[in-house]
Amino acid sequence: MKIISIILQLFVITGFYLIGEAIQVFFNIPLPGSIIGFLLLFTALMLKIYPLEWIESGAHFLLAFLSLYFIPATVGVVEYGELFSGKGMLLIPIVIASTFLTMAVAGWVSQYAAKASTDRKERS
Template identity: 50%
Template sequence: MKLLKIIIQIALLYAFAWLGGQIQAWLHLAIPGSIIGLLLLFVLLLCRIIPVSWIEAGSTTILFYLPLFFVPATVGVINHLDLFAGKGLLLVAIVIASTIITIIAAGHASQWLAILTERRRGANESNDTVEGIVSDMHENGHVRVGGQVEQNERAARSDKKVPHAAPSPTNDTAQAKLYGKKGTQL
């Protein structure tokens, strides 16, 4: 069943490459048809017209075997050795420089994405934590102000004089979580 799913997804990817080739031939574009098909698939994925699950297993399989697709191109270079005559050192320098630039660019991009993801995750967690602590404190009817615990607004509105209660451990724990202090009494 899994193999059939992968085959169908690879066929879908191939259909987009074929469609891109047809668009390229019909419009006489200078862009290769496979790139047009890839851009078409990208737009459809971005607009959520096609869900990622429709191509995920097939594309993962193709990426796994991607190095094998480079073998024919690399072996094909042997047929064109005259192009490289006298320029071997220059080509080696170009390959090394472009590899270093690619590694640096990919590293910076992945660090930027990791920081962005961590900020989003941290912002969501801190908002959830603060909201949870505030709601816990309001449910208990106590809010810590200036080192003392005051009764909630209903008790304050009534003309009763309510003596200040001793701080409850629940509120101290909640406030310690709120301010990021563990095991401390505020």
Template identity: 30%
Template sequence: MMDTMLKRMSLRSLYALLGFAILTAFFLLGSCLHQIGIPIPGGVLGLILFYLSMSTGLVKLKWVESMAGLMLRHMVLLFVPLTVGLMEMGQLLSKQAVAITASLLVSLVAVMVTTGLLGRWLLPALPAAGKEAGQ
């Protein structure tokens, strides 16, 4: 009983390590491609290549699922250090407060209204969503 539990646990942590290795490898691959002149950020290039690898079956969802889930759930932790940097930007922020706030509000409403209305006009022609997800 104890043995099977340990085996299952170590298997799970091996999957986590494998997942981390795969995600890091794709990030580094993307960063190399970015370095040699592709103008898209390395992480996004990695994301695209990783998506294609899963679509073609080169990488199995099962290998990365647990680590990807963990990283996405706790992503907030990863941008804490950069956010702390705001403490040194008080002056710039207060000087540009109006422009920054206006830009945020205008753009937020514009994106939601454009996307929502386009969706309202273009999507209903397609098969009912519920049925499709159930296939």
């Protein structure tokens, strides 16, 4: 029974994805169809249009192997071997430096904003 419900839920998730893709193509939105599907599903859950119990185990199953799905794409790096033997090597430290900045800014801003809002609550 459990397996059947997981399979049915996977179809529902795929349905949201396909609707997202269709909306993307139809309205020519510069946003991936998968993100549109994500927003639709999140909205449906928030508005209680679609109950969590009818999708939770399927989503859990699908996400358990998330990293598997992008391996075929990452293997594609074999086609860009020569890029990293020359100047392209520089792209690695660039990404590392940019990641540092991202983490510092995101972490600092959220910590500062959280502190500011608790201070405000304490004062009032």
